[in-house]
Amino acid sequence: MSKRPAIIGITLGDINGIGPEVALKAAFAKRPPGTRLVLIGDHDTLAREVRSLGLAMPPVWSPAASTAPARGVTLWNPAPESNLIPRPGTCAADAARAAYRWVVAATEAALHGHLGALVTAPINKEGFKKAGVDAPGHTELLAALSGTTRFEMMLLADDFRVVLATRHIPIKDVAGSLTRSGVRNTIEMTADALRWLGVRRKRIAVCGLNPHAGDGGAIGQEERTIIRPAMRAVRRKDIVLSGPVPADSVFRQVREGAYDAVVAMYHDQALAPFKMVAFEKGVNLTLGLPFVRTSPDHGTAYGLAGQGKADPSSMIEAIALAAKLATRPNPWRGP
Numbered sequence: 001m002s003k004r005p006a007i008i009g010i011t012l013g014d015i016n017g018i019g020p021e022v023a024l025k026a027a028f029a030k031r032p033p034g035t036r037l038v039l040i041g042d043h044d045t046l047a048r049e050v051r052s053l054g055l056a057m058p059p060v061w062s063p064a065a066s067t068a069p070a071r072g073v074t075l076w077n078p079a080p081e082s083n084l085i086p087r088p089g090t091c092a093a094d095a096a097r098a099a100y101r102w103v104v105a106a107t108e109a110a111l112h113g114h115l116g117a118l119v120t121a122p123i124n125k126e127g128f129k130k131a132g133v134d135a136p137g138h139t140e141l142l143a144a145l146s147g148t149t150r151f152e153m154m155l156l157a158d159d160f161r162v163v164l165a166t167r168h169i170p171i172k173d174v175a176g177s178l179t180r181s182g183v184r185n186t187i188e189m190t191a192d193a194l195r196w197l198g199v200r201r202k203r204i205a206v207c208g209l210n211p212h213a214g215d216g217g218a219i220g221q222e223e224r225t226i227i228r229p230a231m232r233a234v235r236r237k238d239i240v241l242s243g244p245v246p247a248d249s250v251f252r253q254v255r256e257g258a259y260d261a262v263v264a265m266y267h268d269q270a271l272a273p274f275k276m277v278a279f280e281k282g283v284n285l286t287l288g289l290p291f292v293r294t295s296p297d298h299g300t301a302y303g304l305a306g307q308g309k310a311d312p313s314s315m316i317e318a319i320a321l322a323a324k325l326a327t328r329p330n331p332w333r334g335p
Contacts, residue, residue: 012041013121017300032323042264044108063114078105088306117292117322144187157278183230206243
């Protein structure tokens with residue numbers, strides 16, 4: 001008996017950015033074996049992008065259809081609009097609203113089993129705000145739509161894996177947002193993700209918040225009052241924990257093979273070194289959702305939009321990872 005082909009949904013993201021371009025390029029460049037790719041977004045926008053790139057227009061499909069999508073690449077336009085006009089490089093409310101509706105539809109399709117995994121092209125957080133969408137980013141939006149309360153954001157490229165204890169919040173709020181239970185939860189979900197990814201060892205380094213990991217309390221107390229107690233509370237025998245480790249040295253140790261993943265305390269503590277070494281191949285994986293969700297590790301890149309020069313490498317990696325994880329038991333799918 002042949003296995004059912006994995007159906008991977010790919011939302012086009014903000015049409016004024018590079019989302020439609022990298023989605024199309026990636027979908028036609030290298031489709032993982034045994035998968036069917038469904039681009040989710042505006043028909044006319046995609047048609048213009050197809051012409052500019054010299055590609056073939058994908059056939060139309062919908063989850064309401066009685067058959068699976070055709071082999072290769074298809075298009076699903078779940079929220080047709082007649083007045084959606086791309087304005088490359090512009091942060092606009094109409095583009096953000098469209099991107100939001102595509103994510104909502106794609107999430108529903110994933111929750112009902114019509115899609116085996118979801119890959120999201122970039123949205124713009126300022127655009128969401130203009131459109132009145134109350135979500136700081138894809139991660140939080142997908143969690144809300146799926147009723148997920150415990151979720152994390154992992155960035156990975158080959159053996160470089162980082163998970164964030166806090167995500168899209170102002171830097172002034174980071175210390176006040178850290179809790180023992182929150183850091184413990186991040187560590188444990190990181191371990192579950194490593195198992196999902198097929199990583200045999202689970203050597204996890206936990207970053208300190210302050211310079212030099214607090215220097216024994218001389219430069220801040222969070223390591224002593226929050227991070228270290230959170231590490232002690234972890235009761236998982238399959239985890240080898242190290243830390244709190246100074247963030248200025250831990251990522252070099254990762255590159256040397258000392259750790260399988262790093263838990264960072266805030267966004268730029270992890271993303272700055274990660275993007276420096278893995279920008280072209282980096283993938284964002286959301287932990288905790290009842291379905292697979294990945295995305296490229298870059299944003300809308302308005303400065304490149306409409307020029308046909310965007311590099312699809314990160315999107316290619318995101319699709320490949322989504323296809324791989326779609327065939328494995330999801331730790332958070334539930335019974």
